[in-house]
Amino acid sequence: MTLLFKVDAERGQLWKALFAEHAPDIPVKLWPxxxxxxxxxxxxxxxxPENLAQTFPNLEVVFATSAGVxxxxxxxxxxxVRVVRMLDPGIAEGIxxxxxxxxxxxxxxxxxxxxxQAERRWQAQPYRAAGQRRVGVMGLGNxxxxxxxxxxxxxxxxxxxxxxxxxxxxxACFAGPGQLPEFLAQTDILLCLxxxxxxxxxxxxxxxxxxLPRGASLINLGRGGHLVEADLLAALDSGHLEHAVLDVLNExxxxxxxxxWNHPKVWLTPHVGAVTRPETAFDVLLANLRRLQASQPMEGxxxxxxxx
Ligand code: GLV
Numbered sequence: 001m002t003l004l005f006k007v008d009a010e011r012g013q014l015w016k017a018l019f020a021e022h023a024p025d026i027p028v029k030l031w032p033x034x035x036x037x038x039x040x041x042x043x044x045x046x047x048x049p050e051n052l053a054q055t056f057p058n059l060e061v062v063f064a065t066s067a068g069v070x071x072x073x074x075x076x077x078x079x080x081v082r083v084v085r086m087l088d089p090g091i092a093e094g095i096x097x098x099x100x101x102x103x104x105x106x107x108x109x110x111x112x113x114x115x116x117q118a119e120r121r122w123q124a125q126p127y128r129a130a131g132q133r134r135v136g137v138m139g140l141g142n143x144x145x146x147x148x149x150x151x152x153x154x155x156x157x158x159x160x161x162x163x164x165x166x167x168x169x170x171x172a173c174f175a176g177p178g179q180l181p182e183f184l185a186q187t188d189i190l191l192c193l194x195x196x197x198x199x200x201x202x203x204x205x206x207x208x209x210x211x212l213p214r215g216a217s218l219i220n221l222g223r224g225g226h227l228v229e230a231d232l233l234a235a236l237d238s239g240h241l242e243h244a245v246l247d248v249l250n251e252x253x254x255x256x257x258x259x260x261w262n263h264p265k266v267w268l269t270p271h272v273g274a275v276t277r278p279e280t281a282f283d284v285l286l287a288n289l290r291r292l293q294a295s296q297p298m299e300g301x302x303x304x305x306x307x308x
Contacts, residue, residue, distance in 0.1 A: 003289070004056075006031035006045035007065055014278040015044070023286055044285065046276075047071060053078050061292065063285060065276045067091050067143060070196035070223055074304050083302040084288060088281035092146050094274030095221060099147045099191055102219040102245040102267075104154070106189045107133050111243045111265070130155040136187030138203075139194035139222065140166045140173065141308075142300075147193060159183055163199070184211040189219065195308035196223035204228065209235035217243040221273045224250040229260065236265045247273040 003019070003026050005012050012030040019028045029035050031049075040056045044063040049055065052062075053076070061082045062072065069085050077083065105111065109125050116123055133156050137148045140162040148160055148171050158171040161183040165175040174183035184190070190212060194200045204220065205228040218241060220227050229250060235241040245267045246260065252271055260266050288298040302308060 001041040002027045002029050002035060002039040003042040003044065004029045004031060004034055004040045006043065006047065006049060011276075011278055015282070018278055018282045019286075022282070023289070026289060042289070052076070053081065061298075063288070065281070067095075067274070068195055068223060069302055069308065070225065074302075074307065077304075079304075082298070083304060084298050085300045085302055085308070086276055086281055086284065087142055087300040088276050088284050090277045090280030091274040092143055093280075095143050095193070096147050096150050098221060098247065098273040099193075099219065100150060100154075102221075103135055103151060103156070103189055103191060105245070105267075106217045106219070106243060107135075107154075107156070111267070115264070131157055133157060134159060134186050134188045136161065136183055136190050137171075138162075138190065138192045140168065140171075141193075141195070144193040147191070159187055180208075181211050184208055185213065187212060188216050190216060191219045192222040192226050194222045194226060196225045197307035201225050202228050204232070206231040206234065209241055212241065214240055215242050217241060217245075219245045221247050224248045224252065233259060233263070236263065241265075243267075245269075247271055 005015050005028065007015065016028045016030060019026055034040065037056050038058055041058055041060045042063060043056065043059060044065055046065045048062065052059065059081055061084060064072065064083065064085045066086055069083055072083060074083065107130065112125055135151055135156040136159040137144045138161050140148065140160045144160065145168060148158055148168055152158055152170045159174065160166065160168060160171045161174045161180060163176065166173045192204060194203065204218065204226050209231060218232065232244060236244065243265045247269045248271050249260065254261060260268055291298050
């Protein structure tokens with residue numbers, strides 16, 4: 001019952017050392033040294049290899065080493081293969097930090113002040129209290145919920161939107177496509193933490209931007225596929241949207257000629273909102289393997305029909 005890691009070499013060594021020390025009963029292999037493919041029961045990876053099912057006939061579980069599983073073509077996996085997303089508290093912490101940084105930067109108008117600095121202009125902009133700033137979090141799962149809770153501490157007026165109804169203290173929660181316009185219309189800073197599914201692909205489009213109040217800004221910490229980049233450019237250039245902070249793009253790495261690289265109203269980071277660190281993710285993965293061995297439900301198992 002080999003556990004095969006297909007990850008970068010440095011993290012692979014870390015994973016292997018952690019298993020050797022804390023769970024020596026679970027044999028670990030590091031891609032491309034796969035041993036006998038028939039022994040591989042579990043695969044931990046961000047980028048699954050081609051022909052997964054044919055290569056590993058006894059594969060039981062794919063453990064994503066990422067919070068999102070959109071990079072897996074679930075339709076290509078035999079139904080018996082279970083898929084589990086990574087609920088690493090280290091990922092949540094990274095996302096919370098990035099989200100707070102980006103929301104506070106928008107709230108305190110740092111993009112405007114940086115432009116002023118480049119122009120040697122010393123000028124205070126009108127100040128708005130946090131309670132007058134409406135922050136809308138899209139996606140209220142294991143990332144969106146702790147983000148909303150942390151933002152609550154700053155006193156923002158918080159809205160949340162998710163597929164199914166949620167209740168979070170201090171957050172006005174909206175659910176489903178029917179309530180999306182109402183949610184957007186009351187959001188000054190929109191923060192996307194949705195999973196990428198057929199329902200959410202392209203959700204950040206011209207219609208969404210037109211529904212946001214004038215002067216709103218966008219932070220995308222979800223996936224590039226959520227955003228229609230041409231619609232964002234149009235909304236920024238028309239002045240309807242004020243600014244965007246993007247950690248993810250449709251094409252990563254972004255090609256040199258991509259218009260977002262040097263757009264004056266965009267901050268771009270190379271998909272670094274959170275990284276999975278074996279040091280924090282190990283306990284989560286091992287706990288799931290132990291649950292599996294005890295025939296208990298695993299945490300973060302993907303409902304394959306829903307895609308997350
Ligand atoms: C990173 O984007 C992840 O899904 O963990």
